[in-house]
Amino acid sequence: MNSSPLLVILGPTASGKTRLAVQVARLLEGEIISADSRQVYRGMDIGTGKDLDEYTTDNQTVPYHLIDVVNAGDDYNLHRYQQDFRRAVADIQNRGHRPIVCGGTGLYIEAVLKGHAYTAIPVNEPLRAALDTLTDEQLTHRFHDTPSAYSPVADTSTRKRLIRAVEISTYLNAHPNVQLGAATPAYEARLFGIDVPVELRRQRISTRLRHRLQHGMIEEVEQLLAQGVPAEKLVFYGLEYKFITQYLSGELDYNTMATRLETAIHQFAKRQMTFFRKMERDGLLIHWLDGTQPTEVLSQQITTLITG
Template sequence: MSSSSQEPQLPVIAVVGPTGSGKSDLGVNLALALNGEVINADALQFYRGMDIGTAKITVEERKGVPHHLLDTMDVTQEASVADFQKDCRAAILDIHSRGKRAILVGGSGLYVRAALDVLEFPGTDPKLRKQLEEECESKGLAPLRARLEELDPVSAARLGDARRVIRALEVHGLTGRPFSSFMPQREYFQPALQIGLEVDREQLRERLALRVHGMVDAGLREEVRGLDAIGLRRGKTASRALGYAQFLRVLDGGMSADAAVEETIVATRQFARRQLTWFRGDPRITWIDWQDPELVPKAVQAVNAASPASA
């Protein structure tokens, strides 16, 4: 309708923060308070059957709130940020067109940025990539890195591993533009509000350890065994997920269950630290204490303050 383009746009709401901080619950409670629907922005929760190890919100915990982009992929498929951006923006448009609030929930920083920020993806060229991979295999990484330093010194200084150097050269070959020119700016694609959950790091460390033990008690090993039977190892993204990679080694006899639990706890804590660093770097986030008894009312207040007054 023509009049809708004149109406002020409601901001997309994003609930962000480290793993284990309570994002899923806040997302549901905000949706209930604001007549909203949730869009998943956790890259591993796209996968069907990866439920226990990703702490995927259960149907009961969703309290009747529709959730989008959950369980959309098989474990053999590879998640793509570009595909997510397209699907997520389509979901936002659909939710807003029905007069509801779109609430993005997840800790995958790049996926959140792809949904909210002006960020373009340069596409791929499988033939060119294969050529670069073969060159890397036969001559080593050094000549490719030297070429990248000449073409795109910013990316060369930033990228270390072969896969990313190859990707930067592929993008340059494909577009004629340096890979660094595609880096996201902190500029929203449409009005948005990010609510971050402020955590006590020591308490989070403890919570994450308990959470991993709880996942094992809930049947993580059996979940991994079932997914292994349908191709988990073939999935580049899914097979490397925290807990899943470790318990695949348990199934192979290469690691004890106790060692897998300890390794998963350490890796999960490291991941949470990286998430905190990522989100802390974004000055646009409104932070609220994860244990504040007024968490939901304060989050609703922040949303209302950021929303245009209805005429």
């Protein structure tokens, strides 16, 4: 059984995390655990950037976990992710391999490394329905008007997470004496982040978005709708699924959809980096790598630091 610290590779969208994680996994006999809140959904492939083809080279496939866990449209939450993550780590270590966590959802990474307990707070569907009628600005005001012990660690980077943050704070205020134990064990880990200059990051995002729009991403959303996934659920998933659904419903024309989506992804990448910096302030040391360097160079840097 391998009980060495977990290896975490994180970074904003379009930073090359998957490619780097796969190379490192090959060098260190590792298996990848996805830390992406949307890659758990089957059929949401292009929009979430699963890049499953990158896991296989020279007829050898690096095993991966917590991708395609549930059907699109089904419910999945952070608390369930913590439980699934714990099982995946044990499974990988029991086979003597190294777990390599790869993703850009900072809240998921932080929650599994620190064993956040707030994820066990139950869902309040009536409150969610009421909150969903509010604008993002109104939700933000509601969050700040509902302070709790959760507020300092809350991730409000997307509408979905902002609603959940208000939900958690509302619950804590209504149950001031609730006792929350650790939801899962905390893990020792070595964290590596890919730091890409802002202009290069923006260029990569824009180029990748144009390619995806032209090579199946719109058709992917059409297929999800045809399979019966509710449009409001896809809008709730945000970014690509939100804006393309609005385009397919006739709410937006193509150019407006593409422009708004591009802007939203740039804003999302910025929020990702903000959350990673918050993770550092909260005590998680991240070794930042130069994202302008080739993947091969970065993979060697990681393996040298890991194997020492």
